[in-house]
Each structure stands twice: as structure tokens, then as C-alpha cells.
Amino acid sequence: PVPEPIPELGFSPNLPATIAKRDGNWAECYEHNTGNGIDFTINTWGTWDNDWGSGFLDNLRGQCGQIWNWQFNYYGDMGQAKFTLVWWIPAHCVENAIWLASNPTGAIWGVSCQSS
DSSP states (O other): OOOOOBTTTTBOTTSOOOOOOOSSOEEEEEEEEOSSSEEEEEEEESGGGTTTTHHHHHHHHHHHOOOEEEEEEEETTEEEEEEEEOSOOOTTHHHHHHHHHHHHHHOOOOOOOEEO
């Protein structure tokens, strides 16, 4: 038997917690300071990356400036962009570029680049 939802919580606390990728767009961002710049790896999923990342690259250039070492590859259903930026980039320019590139097919909100 499935427990009844508790109206105050809006869910049943006794159900198993599982997280499943939903339809739509998704991204995760990792950055690594190299001493010569900042290397980024962006893992992507959804229709927003179906152009080999060219829309994302255009938005990166507009938000962050010069992009070095651009690469984009697919691994199964997931895309992966890798690139390098200089130290003095506008705050959150990569996250803003992700939002702008994904907006036509479903904007990705809340991406935060994690340092590695």
C-alpha cells in the first residue's frame, strides 16, 4: 500500500527517494584553474545541444569573450563541451551562456560551475 500524501508537505514521506532525469534540457559544469586559465567541462543532455554545441559556443563568445581549445563530443545521449577561458571573465558568464543557448528549447535554470 502506498501511504497517503500529507497535505502540509505535499508528498508522502515514506516513499523511496529516487531521482530520474526528466524530459528536457540539462547541464552540469566543472571548472579547473590551471595557472594559465580556467578549463571548463560542460556535460549536456537534451535538444539544446543537438547542434554540436555551436549555439552554446556562440553564446560563450558573447558572454565570456575569447574561447580557447573548444571541443564538443557526444557520448551516447550526452554531449560534452570542453574549453579554456582566461582568468578575468565576467562572473557567471558560462552559466549565462548555458541559459541563453538552452532557452529556445527549454531554458536550463540553476546551473552552477563546480571547482575541481
